[in-house]
Amino acid sequence: MTTANPDSLRRSLRRYAFTVPWNLFLLTVGSFLVAFAIKCVAVPHGLLSSGVSGLALIGFHFIPALDAGVWYFLLNLPIMVLGWYMVSRRFVLYSLYGMAATSVLVERMHYVLPVTDPWLAVIACGVTLGAGIGIALRSMGSTGGADILAVAVRERMGMPIGRFEFLFNLGVFAIGFATMKLEAVLYSVAMNFLVGWVTDACLSMFSERRMALVISNSPAAVVQSVLHRLGRGATMLMARGGWSGEEKQVVLVMLNNLEVKRLEELVYEIDPAAFLIMGSGFNVLGQGFSGRKEY
Numbered sequence: 001m002t003t004a005n006p007d008s009l010r011r012s013l014r015r016y017a018f019t020v021p022w023n024l025f026l027l028t029v030g031s032f033l034v035a036f037a038i039k040c041v042a043v044p045h046g047l048l049s050s051g052v053s054g055l056a057l058i059g060f061h062f063i064p065a066l067d068a069g070v071w072y073f074l075l076n077l078p079i080m081v082l083g084w085y086m087v088s089r090r091f092v093l094y095s096l097y098g099m100a101a102t103s104v105l106v107e108r109m110h111y112v113l114p115v116t117d118p119w120l121a122v123i124a125c126g127v128t129l130g131a132g133i134g135i136a137l138r139s140m141g142s143t144g145g146a147d148i149l150a151v152a153v154r155e156r157m158g159m160p161i162g163r164f165e166f167l168f169n170l171g172v173f174a175i176g177f178a179t180m181k182l183e184a185v186l187y188s189v190a191m192n193f194l195v196g197w198v199t200d201a202c203l204s205m206f207s208e209r210r211m212a213l214v215i216s217n218s219p220a221a222v223v224q225s226v227l228h229r230l231g232r233g234a235t236m237l238m239a240r241g242g243w244s245g246e247e248k249q250v251v252l253v254m255l256n257n258l259e260v261k262r263l264e265e266l267v268y269e270i271d272p273a274a275f276l277i278m279g280s281g282f283n284v285l286g287q288g289f290s291g292r293k294e295y
Helices: 006-016 020-042 051-062 068-086 089-108 118-137 146-157 161-179 182-205 219-230 257-270
Strands: 208-215 235-240 247-256 275-283
Touching (some): 020 068, 020 089, 020 118, 051 068, 051 146, 068 146, 118 182, 208 257, 219 247, 247 257, 257 275
Antiparallel strands (some): 208 275, 235 247
């Protein structure tokens, strides 16, 4: 009986992450959460979401004859055309599916989250909307709206997505202050801070990597252990001790969060006097990790 090679299994999973079924699955889940947050929490509790969904809620506030889902769809059409020419057709087609799914789900949902405390509504809407946006952006598309504009501006002008969406949302909230009750808009501002935090958490949850530097008297043994027992690559760096002036080989390893403890055990099993440095917050692209996302 043979067992699957962990490296080949990881490669297969990474390849699957770029397939159409997986991207549509992520967009469907993200669209459902976004629609639930908008229709079941934001609308009945008078909250204003960010981006184009916020503009759709303002439109619904002025002309309630058109449902929020219809407003969302109509506002997204010119943005889709812009994304088609400024980003890529594949990105727009995926985003078109996400936008259509969100619009249909907003139309079909009639449930109202049974909470009366406005802060509970803020928390529920912020977490759900942020999770939906984050899951959708894990795909090769989005749920439409300001995300498309942000990607287009980044591709052409290099402006970070977060900075563009912050400036875009300033305009949305300015309109909200002019058309809605001050209390509702202030609750919405608090909610959107939570949306941003949850979105970033979803995007970084499976992408954050750790860098380890191992200074040991047995660097070759550490490298072999990393290669064959941990299943990761390693790089040997030439270094010189600042105090002793002694030349040493430092082992550089990139890991995911689940492999940190295993590396620690391997290193100190080989050399109990080793010096191990961990760094977090790295986004690693390349063989064995995430592939570069090309829209």
